[in-house]
Amino acid sequence: xxxxxxxxxxxxxxxxxxxxxxxxxxxxxxxxxxxxxxxxxxxxxxxxxxxxxxxxxxxxxxxxxxxxxxxxxxxxxxxxxxxxxxxxxxxxxxxxxxxxxxxxxxxxxxxxxxxxxxxxxxxxxxxxxxxxxxxxxxxxxxxxxxxxxxxxxxxxxxxxxxxxxxxxxxxxxxxxxxxxxxxxxxxxxxxxxxxxxxxxxxxxxxxxxxxxxxxxxxxxxxxxxxxxxxxxxxxxxxxxxxxxxxxxxxxxxxxxxxxxxxxxxxxxxxxxxxxxxxxxxxxxxxxxxxxxxxxxxxxx
Numbered sequence: 001x002x003x004x005x006x007x008x009x010x011x012x013x014x015x016x017x018x019x020x021x022x023x024x025x026x027x028x029x030x031x032x033x034x035x036x037x038x039x040x041x042x043x044x045x046x047x048x049x050x051x052x053x054x055x056x057x058x059x060x061x062x063x064x065x066x067x068x069x070x071x072x073x074x075x076x077x078x079x080x081x082x083x084x085x086x087x088x089x090x091x092x093x094x095x096x097x098x099x100x101x102x103x104x105x106x107x108x109x110x111x112x113x114x115x116x117x118x119x120x121x122x123x124x125x126x127x128x129x130x131x132x133x134x135x136x137x138x139x140x141x142x143x144x145x146x147x148x149x150x151x152x153x154x155x156x157x158x159x160x161x162x163x164x165x166x167x168x169x170x171x172x173x174x175x176x177x178x179x180x181x182x183x184x185x186x187x188x189x190x191x192x193x194x195x196x197x198x199x200x201x202x203x204x205x206x207x208x209x210x211x212x213x214x215x216x217x218x219x220x221x222x223x224x225x226x227x228x229x230x231x232x233x234x235x236x237x238x239x240x241x242x243x244x245x246x247x248x249x250x251x252x253x254x255x256x257x258x259x260x261x262x263x264x265x266x267x268x269x270x271x272x273x274x275x276x277x278x279x280x281x282x283x284x285x286x287x288x289x290x291x292x293x294x295x296x297x298x299x300x
Contacts, residue, residue, distance in 0.1 A: 011094055012094060012095055014091070015091055015092060015093075015094035015095045016095050016099075016100075016103065018088060018091050018092055019070060019071055019074050019092045019095060019100060020067040020068075020070045020071060021067075021070050022067075024066070024070070025063050025066055025067055027282065027285060028062065028063060028066055028158055029059055029062075029063055030285065030286075031159070031285040031288075032058075032059045032062060032158060032159065032161075032162055033050070033055075033059065034285065034286075034288040034289065035159060035162065035288065036049055036055060036162050036166070037049050037050070038288045038289070038291045039168075039172075039173060039176065039288065039291070040162060040163060040166040040168045040173065041166050041168070054117075054118050054165065055162065055165065057114045057115070057117050057118055058115070058118060058122065058161050058162055058165060059162070060114055061110075061111040061112075061114040061115045061122070061126055061161070062111075062158035062161055064107045064108070064110050064111040064114070065107070065108065065111045065126055065129055065130055065133070065158070066158060067107050068103075068104045068107035068108045068111070068130065068133070069130075069133035069137070069154070071100050071101075071103060071104040071107070072104055072133065072134055072137045072138075073133075073137045073141075074092055074100065075097060075100055075101065075104070075137075076137045076138060076141070077137075077141075078092075078093070078097070079202055080195070080198040080199065080201070080202040080204065081198070082198075083197055083198035083201055083202075084194070084195040084197065084198035084199075108130050111126050111130065112126055112127060112130075118165070121164075122161070125160075125161060125164070126161075129154075129157055132150070132154055132157075133154055136150045136151065136154060141204070142203070142204045142205055142206075143205060144205055144206055144207045144209075144210045144211070145207065147206065148185060148188045148189055148192070148206075148207065149185070151184075151188045152181055152184040152185045152188055153181075155184045156177065156180055156181060156184065159177070171238075172234070172238040175230045175233050175234055175238065176230070176234070178229075178230045179227060179230035179231065179234065179284075180281070180284065182223055182226055182227045182230070183227065183277060183280060183281050183284070184281065185223055186220055186223045186224065186227075186277055187274065187277040187278065187281065189207060189208075189216055189219060189220055189223070190220065190270060190273050190274045190277060191274055192206040192207055192208050192209075192216065193208050193213060193216055193217075193264075193270045193273075194267055194270035194271055194273075194274055196208045196209060196213075197267070207219065217261055217262060220258075220261060221258060221261070224254050224257065224258055227250075227254065228251075231247050231250070231251060234247060235247055240290075240291055241290055241291040242290035242291075243287050243288070243290045243291050245287070245290065246283055246284060246287035246290065249283065250280045250283070250284070253276055253279070253280055254280070256276065257273055257276050257277065260272065260273060260276075261273060
């Protein structure tokens with residue numbers, strides 16, 4: 001049996017884990033390593049990549065910065081989340097705002113210190129990234145278009161850290177990045193549709209609030225159509241191994257998404273659409289394993 005104090009600590013831990021979205025942090029870490037092994041450092045032995053201390057430090061600094069970003073985002077969105085995510089919000093509020101802010105500063109300090117182990121450029125990169133996350137949460141998030149664009153850019157920024165570390169400028173990497181950017185942009189806009197009630201109540205001028213649901217759906221349709229360009233290039237112009245299964249699956253899921261989109265009216269319907277996009281992004285992370293297994297085996 002756990003003591004009362006142990007139960008209290010456990011509850012606080014799960015509350016803080018919910019605030020920093022620990023499951024998302026884990027996915028970011030896995031995605032960065034898979035990207036490094038299979039795409040950015042495909043010509044370096046796997047063992048050398050995995051055991052690279054500089055890469056580990058960059059990944060951990062990214063994880064700390066992203067976790068801090070979730071905290072500051074939760075801090076500014078606390079009132080809105082009471083409307084949009086009442087259950088999660090109640091769990092998050094088990095940790096005080098002062099504790100969250102303290103942890104936010106500690107995480108960012110740790111991120112910068114870790115980055116200093118790699119280089120001064122890494123310190124500048126993470127310092128700008130930390131400021132960008134704060135400025136987005138404080139100001140830009142409430143602006144239509146700019147908020148969505150900034151959110152998508154900030155989401156893929158951790159991958160730029162290892163991209164700059166390996167200095168791999170192959171065209172296929174940029175095509176992968178464009179596909180991911182478009183998917184994340186769609187997810188952010190769908191999330192705005194899902195959270196429209198709370199956004200209106202708290203004065204957030206998102207695209208659905210400013211221009212209406214029909215315009216938002218039209219933009220989502222355009223973004224979904226644009227994903228066909230990188231999809232075509234990755235399927236027919238570059239070697240992606242068995243990852244073609246993922247791109248065919250994502251094409252089918254996007255068709256289902258668009259069909260459901262124009263019929264959606266309620267929060268639960270938009271939540272389903274949001275989860276479809278999250279699944280595509282998550283599946284894309286793990287489908288990196290399908291790029292070329294034989295090449296990986298030869299590099300071990």
